Amino acid sequence: MRVWRPIFRRVLFGTERRLVKLVIAIVRPEKVNDVLEALYRAEVRGISMSRIQGHGGELDRVETYRGTTVKMGLSEKVRFELAVSDAFVQPTIDALCTGARTGEVGDGKIFVVPLEQAVRIRTGETAERAVTPLGK
Numbered sequence: 001m002r003v004w005r006p007i008f009r010r011v012l013f014g015t016e017r018r019l020v021k022l023v024i025a026i027v028r029p030e031k032v033n034d035v036l037e038a039l040y041r042a043e044v045r046g047i048s049m050s051r052i053q054g055h056g057g058e059l060d061r062v063e064t065y066r067g068t069t070v071k072m073g074l075s076e077k078v079r080f081e082l083a084v085s086d087a088f089v090q091p092t093i094d095a096l097c098t099g100a101r102t103g104e105v106g107d108g109k110i111f112v113v114p115l116e117q118a119v120r121i122r123t124g125e126t127a128e129r130a131v132t133p134l135g136k
């Protein structure tokens with residue numbers, strides 16, 4: 001049984017390897033609740049978030065007594081990480097935009113990255129099964 005279990009698991013779960021993406025979103029801290037609500041409505045459930053500092057690329061000109069210099073100021077942002085199956089990528093992006101957009105500069109960015117593997121530690125499930133909410 002010890003020999004067969006990993007083979008059995010690979011046959012069951014291994015073919016779904018490529019179907020997971022990591023969606024990373026940098027948003028305004030004041031839009032976090034709106035983002036969470038939009039994600040909940042889109043049935044995206046597995047969420048990690050952290051406070052970060054970021055810079056969007058714009059340069060502030062600062063006058064100094066010897067001339068003009070530029071300053072790269074950092075602003076407080078919140079970073080969401082969501083591992084989702086391929087079918088959930090677009091609904092996740094739509095929800096993030098709905099929740100995070102104000103229309104002003106600095107609304108943030110979304111990056112989608114292929115995910116090599118995902119594992120639910122308790123069960124050993126991998127890939128798409130590891131990111132699908134239980135009970136579905």
Ligand SMILES: Nc1ncnc2c1ncn2[C@@H]1O[C@H](COP(=O)(O)OP(=O)(O)OP(=O)(O)O)[C@@H](O)[C@H]1O
Nearest residue numbers: 026053054055056057058077104105106107108109
């Ligand atoms: N190219 C990037 N790489 C990594 N993080 C980025 C990048 N661009 C933006 N960010 C992150 O997103 C945050 C918000 O960026 P921001 O919304 O200002 O982007 P932008 O391209 O300047 O768009 P806008 O013109 O709407 O301001 C930044 O503070 C930073 O944390």
Ligand SMILES: [Mg+2]
Nearest residue numbers: 056058105106
């Ligand atoms: Mg900007």
